[in-house]
Amino acid sequence: MAKPLYVLGAGGHAAVLVDILKGNDEKIEAIFSPSLDKAKKVLADVKILQDEDILFKENNTNILLINGIGSLPGNILRQTVYKKFRERGYEFKQVLSKHAIISPFAVLGDGVQVMPGAIIQAGAEVGENTIINTGAIIEHDCIIGKHNHIAPGVTLSGQVNTGDFVHIGTGAAVIQNISIGCNSVVSAGAIITKNIANKKIAFGARSNIQDKKDKYES
Numbered sequence: 427m428a429k430p431l432y433v434l435g436a437g438g439h440a441a442v443l444v445d446i447l448k449g450n451d452e453k454i455e456a457i458f459s460p461s462l463d464k465a466k467k468v469l470a471d472v473k474i475l476q477d478e479d480i481l482f483k484e485n486n487t488n489i490l491l492i493n494g495i496g497s498l499p500g501n502i503l504r505q506t507v508y509k510k511f512r513e514r515g516y517e518f519k520q521v522l523s524k525h526a527i528i529s530p531f532a533v534l535g536d537g538v539q540v541m542p543g544a545i546i547q548a549g550a551e552v553g554e555n556t557i558i559n560t561g562a563i564i565e566h567d568c569i570i571g572k573h574n575h576i577a578p579g580v581t582l583s584g585q586v587n588t589g590d591f592v593h594i595g596t597g598a599a600v601i602q603n604i605s606i607g608c609n610s611v612v613s614a615g616a617i618i619t620k621n622i623a624n625k626k627i628a629f630g631a632r633s634n635i636q637d638k639k640d641k642y643e644s
Contacts, residue, residue: 430455432518433494434482434507436474439557440494443468443539446523447492457494486515492535493518497557497575498612499593505573508537508555518555526558535572553590571608589624611638 431452433440436459445468447454456473458481481489483529491511495504508518518537522528525542532546535554540546543561550564553572558564560578568582571590576582579597589608594600600618607624617631625638 428452429488429490429628431490431492433457433472433492434478434511435459435494435496436461436466436469437494437496438466439496441468442541443492443494443521444468446471446521446542450522450524455489481511481516482514486517489516490519491516491537492521493539493555497573497593505555505591508573529594541578577614609638 431447431454433444433454436489437517438456440457440509444454446513447588454472457469458475458478460476464466465559480613493508495502495507497504520534520537521539522538523542526540526544528546529548529550531548532550532552534552535556538558539557540558541560544558546552546558546564547566549567552564552570553574555572556570556574558576560579562576562580564570564582565584568586570576571592573590574588574592574613576594577596580594581599583600583602585603587608587623589610590608592606594612595614595616598616598618599615600612600614604618606622606627609625610622611627612618613627613629616629622628627638628634
């Protein structure tokens with residue numbers, strides 16, 4: 427028997443995840459959120475609970491959680507929520523769109539989310555709590571760290587490595603064999619042709635790199 431599914435958050439990212447789960451014929455027990463946008467029709471028939479402490483009354487082995495918090499540079503709420511529940515023994519379910527292409531020879535960590543149109547090739551590894559967003563391409567043998575956000579339309583060529591807490595913005599492209607350090611940000615549309623150290627921001631078509639002023643850590 428499938429374990430009950432509980433979604434944390436009711437924003438735009440959570441709505442997309444609920445849509446994917448419904449498309450996979452998976453039943454959602456409830457969403458936890460202090461408020462609900464009634465305009466999100468995909469959430470209209472799902473029970474909303476405001477007090478997440480209710481979850482802590484559940485046996486942590488009997489349910490699965492889904493991290494519905496979105497990911498933006500400098501915002502650590504998604505990681506904080508994940509860490510809080512993991513430390514109490516709760517498991518996070520992977521959410522994998524049936525409209526994504528995922529090689530059976532790719533390895534996905536706990537709570538990984540893969541949106542429609544994404545492609546993950548053989549030999550790739552994706553760390554826990556990472557989002558592979560709509561239409562992103564993760565080529566062969568890429569190693570993606572924990573708590574990454576690979577935004578819509580990103581292309582990572584073969585054997586790209588990213589550290590933890592990396593954000594790669596919409597439409598960015600990274601050539602093969604590049605390493606991107608922990609807590610770094612690649613801006614939307616950037617073309618990355620050289621390695622990026624920890625806590626840097628890369629932008630533009632020539633991989634301009636500067637120090638990152640804010641902290642994006644757990």
